[in-house]
Amino acid sequence: MENPQAPHVLMLPFPAVGHIKPMLMLGKLLCQAGLSVTLLNTDQNHNNILNPIDQSSFYSRYPGFQFKSLAVGLPPEHLRTGPVVAELLYWITSACSTKFKEYLMVEENEKGQPEPVTCIIADGIMSFTIDIAEEFHIPVITFRTYNSTSTWVYFHLHQLLQNGEIPVQRDEDMDQQITSIPGLETILRRRDLPPFCKLDSTDHLLQFYMGQTSKMKRASALILNTFEELEGPIVSHLHSIFPTVYTIGPLHGLLQSHINHNAPPSDSSETSVRPQDRTCIRWLDSQPSKSVVYVSFGSVVVLTQDQLLEFWHGLVNSGSPFLWVIRPGLVLAENNVAETPSELTIATNERGCIVGWGPQEEVLAHRAVGGFLSHSGWNSTLESIWAGMPMICWPQIADQWINSRCVGEMWRTGLDMKDTCDRSTVEKMVRGLMEDKNEEIRKSTAIYSSMARNSVAKGGSSYHSMSKLIEDIKSIQ
Structure with missing residues (x-):
């Protein structure tokens, strides 16, 4: 040295x-x-x-x-x-x-x-x-x-x-x-x-x-x-x-x-510690400003097949373009896994992008991204605050439950969706976040981003x- x-x-x-x-x-x-x-x-x-x-x-x-x-x-x-x-x-x-x-x-x-x-x-x-x-x-x-x-x-x-x-x-x-x-x-x-x-x-x-x-x-x-x-x-x-x-x-x-x-x-x-798929950046470049909801549940959280489909239906029904990180191992292996409904596949091909892992800091800073549906891990939460990006929080383990309460109640930088992920709730929250129905949240995220x-x-x-x-x-x- x-x-x-x-x-x-x-x-x-x-x-x-x-x-x-x-x-x-x-x-x-x-x-x-x-x-x-x-x-x-x-x-x-x-x-x-x-x-x-x-x-x-x-x-x-x-x-x-x-x-x-x-x-x-x-x-x-x-x-x-x-x-x-x-x-x-x-x-x-x-x-x-x-x-x-x-x-x-x-x-x-x-x-x-x-x-x-x-x-x-x-x-x-x-x-x-x-x-x-x-x-x-x-x-x-x-x-x-x-x-x-x-x-x-x-x-x-x-x-x-x-x-x-x-x-x-x-x-x-x-x-x-x-x-x-x-x-x-x-x-x-x-x-x-x-x-x-x-x-x-x-x-x-x-x-x-x-x-x-x-x-x-x-x-x-x-x-x-x-x-x-x-x-x-x-x-x-x-x-x-x-x-x-x-x-x-x-x-x-x-x-x-x-x-x-x-x-x-x-x-x-x-x-x-995972290879990043940068094709999502090219896809974001083609999307309108603040139109995309970014979805990532981090490196540890796992979903059942039913939860995956509920999120998928909710995202598609919201009408917003979405970038979704579905890493290997995100979905629990289950017997008799149903095929993906054709309407989800068609809608994803039209206005969605799915990658195995992505450059999250760069994604959150991209002009096309207008909201972040997250597991509320602390790294993701802090990166979202830095980027001035409003969140929808779906915590699953450890500190994520407290983080989501901080986001939704203490700092008012997002919405807390703990304890549920049914498609109607996902659709409602995504619409609410992406259609500028939460003026307080956007003002608060801008303030904390500046402070950071x-x-x-x-x-x-x-x-x-x-x-x-x-x-x-x-x-x-």
Whole structure:
């Protein structure tokens, strides 16, 4: 590496696309600032990240960056979607923690090398790193790839359980307010809590998240991919747990900011672990301004065949052109899958475009796109806010339920469609969003988009927070 005296940051993301992407973007920013960075992934994700990257170009821009892997990959046939996510979480805490400790032992034994690990930035649900790093006297900064509101809710899971607000029973009023979380007493309803809060109190997912969140408190600081103007009051609450909180989002916007005036533009394919089909951009070029509804449910959510057809009918019946990302594995394999009705095929050929994966940031910025039907993953939500794109939210897992409530109630940047996806509701919501029936939403998205861009500009809140993170890492002795 070019600068042998540079602090060396070891980064460990959770092995899922939505977690790896912000970690990689943060690594680039640290590298631009002169730090050495090692991104440590499971072997399969390591290969998936490197495959689309022009490595010669990448390392010329980020000469202090390294990609390394832990040989803990699941068998290829073991999917990382849908019902097996709980199993995957527990697999990580056992297999991955062992390999991570072995990795640090090698680093420790090579102290004569120019770049021992200065600090570790670990995903918030990879908190086993804190136990291991303490043995090696290496400070850990936890990076929660959720927003601050979801993070704050997760810190109150134990209190919700103690106060009897979870588990939520199926026969209870789902619109009843949740009152045990300071700052959110008038915002969250029972239906807005993650699915594992609606199961038995001994559920493994609930116990897992409570355990991981509790361990996070022992980290030296907290990083969040958000910005003060969006979530300032909740960030203030998090300061009661972490004296230092770095709000450095939107990270993809920060990469385009003035952190390094001489840095070349970033390539979005470098943060994607799936090949991008760019034919959709040519299709968008042929569509009228703000006429297209963009549909993507991210990298983990799965649909039944019935849900797929309900969405499809609703989109077609709305009359709007649509760009739909239907990735491999999006639809659950089912026996006796019905053929696609001919009217859907004909309508899609006339005014639709379906791709396996696309350059989402570029799509959301395209002049032809006027709305985003999303699963409410945090990366997608933040990218939509950045682009000033109103949303329809259909959450399915984890923080997505809280994100969709934030979008629909706190920020008024979209519509919350949780708990249903029947074709009439899909049609009604798409029409409402695309036919400018929600003036408040469009005004609010424009305001927050401007705030997001100001936050990453020189002197902005996220720009300042990123600069402080860099300075603090450089000061570690």
